[in-house]
Amino acid sequence: GQVFKLEDYSPSDYLIPATHLTFRLDPEQTLVITELAIERRDGARRGKTPLVLDGDGLDLVSVEIDGKPVAEDDRTVSPDRLSLHALPAARTFTLTMTTRLAPARNEALMGLYRSNGVYCTQCEAEGFRRITYFLDRPDILSVYTVRIEADRRSTPLMLSNGNPGETGALPDGRHFAVWHDPFPKPSYLFALVAGDLAFVKDQLVTRSGRSVELGIYVEHGKQDRTAYAMDALKRSMIWDETAFGREYDLDVFNIVAVSDFNMGAMENKGLNIFNDKYVLADEDTATDADFANIEAIIAHEYFHNWTGNRITCRDWFQLCLKEGLTVYRDHEFSADQRSRAVKRIAEVRLLKGHQFPEDQGPLAHPVRPRRYREINNFYTATVYEKGSEVVRMIRTVLGADAFRQGMDLYFERHDGEAATVEDFVKAFEDASGQDLSQFFLWYQQAGTPNVTAKATYSAADKELVLEIEQSVPPTPGESRKRVMHIPLAFGLVGPDGEDMGWDHVEGATVRNGVIHLRKRSHRLRFQGIGKRPRLSLNRGFSAPVTLSVEEKRADRLFLARHDGDLYGRWQALNTLLIDTLIRGARHIRGGRDAVLPDDLVALCGDIVGDDALEPAYRALALTLPAEADIAREMGSNIDPDAILAARTRLARAIGSAHAAAFKALHEAMSDTGPFSPDAESAGRRALKNVVLDYLAAQSDDAAPAARHYAEAGNMTDRAAALAVLVNRHAGAAETTEALADFERTYRDDPLVLDKWFQIQAAAPGPETLDTVRALVDHPAFSIANPNRLRALVGTFSSANQTGFHRADGEGYRFFGDIILKVDRKNPQVAARLATALRSWRSLEPERRAVAREALLRMVSAEGLSVDLRDIVERTLA
Numbered sequence: 068g069q070v071f072k073l074e075d076y077s078p079s080d081y082l083i084p085a086t087h088l089t090f091r092l093d094p095e096q097t098l099v100i101t102e103l104a105i106e107r108r109d110g111a112r113r114g115k116t117p118l119v120l121d122g123d124g125l126d127l128v129s130v131e132i133d134g135k136p137v138a139e140d141d142r143t144v145s146p147d148r149l150s151l152h153a154l155p156a157a158r159t160f161t162l163t164m165t166t167r168l169a170p171a172r173n174e175a176l177m178g179l180y181r182s183n184g185v186y187c188t189q190c191e192a193e194g195f196r197r198i199t200y201f202l203d204r205p206d207i208l209s210v211y212t213v214r215i216e217a218d219r220r221s222t223p224l225m226l227s228n229g230n231p232g233e234t235g236a237l238p239d240g241r242h243f244a245v246w247h248d249p250f251p252k253p254s255y256l257f258a259l260v261a262g263d264l265a266f267v268k269d270q271l272v273t274r275s276g277r278s279v280e281l282g283i284y285v286e287h288g289k290q291d292r293t294a295y296a297m298d299a300l301k302r303s304m305i306w307d308e309t310a311f312g313r314e315y316d317l318d319v320f321n322i323v324a325v326s327d328f329n330m331g332a333m334e335n336k337g338l339n340i341f342n343d344k345y346v347l348a349d350e351d352t353a354t355d356a357d358f359a360n361i362e363a364i365i366a367h368e369y370f371h372n373w374t375g376n377r378i379t380c381r382d383w384f385q386l387c388l389k390e391g392l393t394v395y396r397d398h399e400f401s402a403d404q405r406s407r408a409v410k411r412i413a414e415v416r417l418l419k420g421h422q423f424p425e426d427q428g429p430l431a432h433p434v435r436p437r438r439y440r441e442i443n444n445f446y447t448a449t450v451y452e453k454g455s456e457v458v459r460m461i462r463t464v465l466g467a468d469a470f471r472q473g474m475d476l477y478f479e480r481h482d483g484e485a486a487t488v489e490d491f492v493k494a495f496e497d498a499s500g501q502d503l504s505q506f507f508l509w510y511q512q513a514g515t516p517n518v519t520a521k522a523t524y525s526a527a528d529k530e531l532v533l534e535i536e537q538s539v540p541p542t543p544g545e546s547r548k549r550v551m552h553i554p555l556a557f558g559l560v561g562p563d564g565e566d567m568g569w570d571h572v573e574g575a576t577v578r579n580g581v582i583h584l585r586k587r588s589h590r591l592r593f594q595g596i597g598k599r600p601r602l603s604l605n606r607g608f609s610a611p612v613t614l615s616v617e618e619k620r621a622d623r624l625f626l627a628r629h630d631g632d633l634y635g636r637w638q639a640l641n642t643l644l645i646d647t648l649i650r651g652a653r654h655i656r657g658g659r660d661a662v663l664p665d666d667l668v669a670l671c672g673d674i675v676g677d678d679a680l681e682p683a684y685r686a687l688a689l690t691l692p693a694e695a696d697i698a699r700e701m702g703s704n705i706d707p708d709a710i711l712a713a714r715t716r717l718a719r720a721i722g723s724a725h726a727a728a729f730k731a732l733h734e735a736m737s738d739t740g741p742f743s744p745d746a747e748s749a750g751r752r753a754l755k756n757v758v759l760d761y762l763a764a765q766s767d768d769a770a771p772a773a774r775h776y777a778e779a780g781n782m783t784d785r786a787a788a789l790a791v792l793v794n795r796h797a798g799a800a801e802t803t804e805a806l807a808d809f810e811r812t813y814r815d816d817p818l819v820l821d822k823w824f825q826i827q828a829a830a831p832g833p834e835t836l837d838t839v840r841a842l843v844d845h846p847a848f849s850i851a852n853p854n855r856l857r858a859l860v861g862t863f864s865s866a867n868q869t870g871f872h873r874a875d876g877e878g879y880r881f882f883g884d885i886i887l888k889v890d891r892k893n894p895q896v897a898a899r900l901a902t903a904l905r906s907w908r909s910l911e912p913e914r915r916a917v918a919r920e921a922l923l924r925m926v927s928a929e930g931l932s933v934d935l936r937d938i939v940e941r942t943l944a
């Protein structure tokens with residue numbers, strides 16, 4: 068297949084200042100009439116440069132230039148391309164085309180498709196070319212006017228980008244609506260929704276006094292599940308005004324929830340389209356995690372209005388310019404709305420769980436890739452999450468004020484443009500006067516840097532010597548790495564847990580609690596330190612690196628109890644837990660028993676019972692590292708069965724050591740009063756449910772969890788209890804009964820039923836494969852619905868280490884078959900799922916061999932999509 072390269076960029080010879088679209092909607096035969104104002108760019112050679120438009124599987128009905136049909140000889144047409152070689156001498160002309168689509172048969176969910184009887188679009192990254200021929204690239208900005216025509220009865224509602232215009236009746240029971248978006252935009256931000264939907268409306272007055280009508284459109288009967296999303300939207304709009312000085316710019320802002328969607332949501336100008344999972348919520352159907360995700364994603368898509376839409380990307384290599392930045396913005400929003408420390412810990416867990424394995428495996432790529440075969444495969448944790456970390460580091464390096472000035476300058480300079488990462492970083496250099504050229508490597512170099520540190524204290528000299536080294540491991544296509552600028556926030560923690568100061572430091576720049584590594588190794592000398600401090604390094608995860616500090620276990624235990632920085636405290640505890648679990652897994656694989664240190668077990672009990680800590684922190688701290696986390700930290704020769712055994716052993720030890728205290732706490736946390744989704748209440752529920760899991764881990768009695776299930780007053784508690792039953796009491800009568808009850812109760816509620824599939828798919832153990840196979844045949848399962856597919860197959864392959872990585876390879880065989888089936892309909896989703904195999908080389912030899920076999924079988928299958936082939940080939944390379 069074709070490889071696209073960053074260095075090949077050149078501006079288009081033609082521009083499209085205005086786009087008029089008319090949609091005559093019909094499920095099987097939609098006609099799209101596209102009228103483009105084309106302008107030859109200055110410098111493009113007159114008459115010599117053909118106009119080549121992108122298409123993807125299109126059926127062209129007619130094409131005219133300035134109202135006259137284009138002769139056969141003057142054009143070359145294929146479903147994937149339209150070339151026009153005889154163009155008018157004038158610099159501007161009008162190109163009119165008609166294409167024919169069948170939205171009802173579009174199973175890829177890209178372009179114009181139907182979801183539950185609703186017409187909707189998804190154009191990012193290259194879906195617009197499935198609607199009409201176009202210069203489908205993000206640096207072509209056009210002003211869109213859209214006219215939609217449809218059957219009035221079945222399709223009463225018709226939406227597109229921008230502000231609403233004329234509406235009216237047409238013959239034959241049809242009607243039309245016109246939308247106009249005054250802001251030039253790239254084609255990937257085009258959107259259309261038409262169907263029979265319910266809506267709720269609200270209103271917000273921006274700080275300059277513009278009144279904006281807010282609408283959320285959902286399936287009939289779901290209106291009362293939109294309140295949280297609407298509230299999150301209003302909070303986002305207000306927050307962006309204060310935090311970034313960004314105001315909304317249209318008369319309306321609409322959000323539509325659809326049930327078949329490849330991704331989370333899409334930021335189309337003025338018309339965001341969402342996976343309904345990230346809009347609909349109430350206490351009976353959504354968990355606290357769902358509420359938090361909705362808040363974050365509503366904010367994310369809204370924030371794109373400035374970072375992505377007003378300033379867009381020059382080309383798809385610059386994807387992190389909008390995604391990393393917008394993730395950073397939504398993280399900051401959630402941190403302001405919730406508990407900052409807890410939010411940060413959750414982010415880091417996610418980053419390590421998703422981005423680190425990517426960066427450390429065959430699919431590693433820089434935050435700004437230089438090559439791609441299929442851009443859909445680059446909507447990755449690296450572009451999004453590491454991209455956000457890079458923006459966070461810019462703020463750490465520059466400080467809050469200069470960061471804000473840099474953002475302001477970026478908005479001022481590039482509003483209305485398609486920009487590059489260079490433009491972005493330049494704005495910060497110019498605003499701050501700092502040189503970010505070494506820092507820029509964070510965008511260019513793949514791989515997670517390793518940082519090692521060792522502190523030596525001399526009481527006689529009152530001096531702490533800190534030796535730090537960095538190295539970046541090789542990644543595909545990049546064997547040699549350059550030295551990075553790594554900002555490490557830190558504290559020297561004194562005996563009372565407070566940070567200590569120093570008189571003088573040399574060996575590296577140290578500013579505002581941050582050490583700036585710029586060389587391969589640094590030797591820092593802190594002078595004037597009266598007592599031996601403990602080193603709390605990379606606080607707040609200021610740099611996305613793996614850190615190994617040579618330190619005494621006692622110091623780590625001290626930090627886990629006393630670090631005044633809550634993130635530092637969590638990090639110390641997490642390191643202790645991981646070390647114990649790794650040692651345990653190695654012992655078990657070696658046929659010995661896991662050693663579980665009493666002091667760590669005691670510490671866990673103390674943290675859970677420490678009322679000075681917020682419940683959300685306690686819950687997060689006591690959620691043991693996931694099996695995948697332990698595997699990642701082990702790095703090689705992974706045996707998931709041994710890891711599970713070690714983890715189960717530790718949970719049981721903690722649960723039984725503190726059973727009485729945990730029971731009491733469970734009671735105390737159960738008394739919550741009326742439901743509220745706020746972070747404080749969610750934290751109490753989280754703590755209660757973590758404690759329940761520990762209690763279940765140390766007892767064979769399923770009754771307490773069953774009672775918890777029966778008495779649950781909200782979905783958070785109900786789903787948590789069901790998961791505890793399934794994970795800790797597999798096969799118990801109570802578990803079977805609860806599963807049946809859940810299915811009965813929610814069989815008509817797809818989003819809730821997804822949880823039923825998901826909880827069962829996550830149940831640890833090799834026998835879960837049989838359950839999953841049976842669930843594929845469940846009448847409610849469908850590979851055409853991405854949410855359902857992700858709930859069952861996605862959960863099984865990415866969150867069930869022992870089931871998926873079965874030693875006999877049956878998990879992979881099942882997986883390969885289903886991926887190939889999905890690929891025939893929806894390559895994007897198939898390729899995404901297939902990334903679950905990316906860490907196959909870290910497995911122990913037996914599993915490694917069967918995993919390789921499964922990958923080879925996939926790659927030799929017939930008719931593989933470009934998307935899936937790209938992932939599988941890179942995974943094998």
Ligand code: DPP
Nearest residue numbers: 191330332333334368
């Ligand atoms: N641009 C979308 C988002 O991340 C994904 N396609 O918001």
Ligand code: ZN
Nearest residue numbers: 367371390393
């Ligand atoms: Zn985004």
